[in-house]
Amino acid sequence: MSDTPNTGTPYPIVPLEALAAASRPGVGASLRLLPAAARLAFRGREAAIGPAGAAFGLELPRTACRFAAAGTRAALWLGPDEWILLAPGESPAPLVETLEAALAGLPHALVDVSSRSVGIEVSGPRAAFVLNQGCPLDLALEAFPVGMCTRTVFAKAEIVLRRTATDIFLIDVWRSFAPYIWQLLEEARRGTG
């Protein structure tokens, strides 16, 4: 019998920060935990889309599966009337206040989901290969160009995936799924040197 307390699972529960600290850059692909960000889920009809974009500082993308970025901020198209607004390093409260002021009287939904998910960066020449170990999408540059974003799945977890450069993918995943995703990515990465 070991000294470790019985947690009910055969695997130790490893916090994400410990996993990230132990991860070393690789030749093929590297993993990095992204700093905290303000995340707002925005849904609205035609009339609210323009003002929301103006208040956030960039035009919300209307093309399916594309994101717009300005400075550090980004707006990700998730559905025909649904976006996620990302502001790394910012506090969500003032952002919500600004947007709500601009959207007063217009039907919409604006929800602060900042703490719901964490960001993971997968970078390197084999980044697409590593992601494809769990993600069924075609990640070739022609099928998934720079500037594309989408909700999809990685193994058994839902993720939001976007490509910011040929060799850089960013994942947004629900916090409780993050260690699972991280460990799978780490395992897939090991095969790439």
Add this chain to the structure above:
Amino acid sequence: MLLIDCPYCGLRPEIEFRYGGEAHIARPADPSALSDQEWADFLYARTNPKGKHAERWRHIHGCGRYFNAVRDTVSDFFVTTYRTGESRPETEESAR
């Protein structure tokens, strides 16, 4: 891998989708005027065809939207997909 053509996102792997039952079933405008049998038919009776079937699908791990598809229940072939609110497109009658 079976690819399904989401009307919003394009061709995507089947694993991102969930089935949503038969399409084009309108809720009766005045349910209280219906007999129990008519109400039961609305709730439970489905056509269950062998061949082309119009059905609802949801791109749950994608854009999150419901849409309709015509699928052949014999071959699992997706004949076409179209947005919710559009009427069922004309398709060739399938062999029974």
